[in-house]
Amino acid sequence: MVTLIEREVLIINRAGIHARPAAKLVRTAGAFSSDIFLESGGERVNGKSIMGIITLGATYRTTVKIIADGDDEEAAVEALEDLFARRFEDVQI
Numbered sequence: 001m002v003t004l005i006e007r008e009v010l011i012i013n014r015a016g017i018h019a020r021p022a023a024k025l026v027r028t029a030g031a032f033s034s035d036i037f038l039e040s041g042g043e044r045v046n047g048k049s050i051m052g053i054i055t056l057g058a059t060y061r062t063t064v065k066i067i068a069d070g071d072d073e074e075a076a077v078e079a080l081e082d083l084f085a086r087r088f089e090d091v092q093i
Contacts, residue, residue, distance in 0.1 A: 004069035005077045013087035016059035019050075021088035026050045028079050034070025036080070047080070 011017065017025070029036040029047040036047030040062055045052030047066070058064055064084070068076040 005073045006067050007077050008063050008065050009081055009084040011058055011062045014060050022050045022053040024088050025053055028083055032072045032076035034068045034073045034076045037067040039065040
C-alpha cells in the first residue's frame with residue numbers, strides 16, 4: 001500500500017521563495033529521512049534541492065503543495081508547513 005502525505009500551503013511572505021527561504025526549506029527537509037517534494041504550477045521538484053526549489057519561481061500568494069513519503073512524512077510536512085506559516089522567519093526563543 002502506497003501512502004504519502006500532501007498538503008497545500010500559501011506563500012504569505014511578500015518576497016516569495018528566494019535563496020534564503022529556499023535554504024531554510026532544504027535545511028528543514030534534510031532533517032527528515034522521507035522523500036520530500038514541492039509542487040507549484042504543475043512542476044514538481046526535490047524538496048531537498050536548493051536549486052530545484054528556486055526554479056519553482058514561487059512568488060507571493062502562490063500555492064505550493066508539500067509532498068512527503070517515508071517513515072517520518074507527517075513530521076516532515078508539519079515542519080515545512082510551519083516554516084511557510086512563519087514566513088520563513090526564525091523562531092525567537
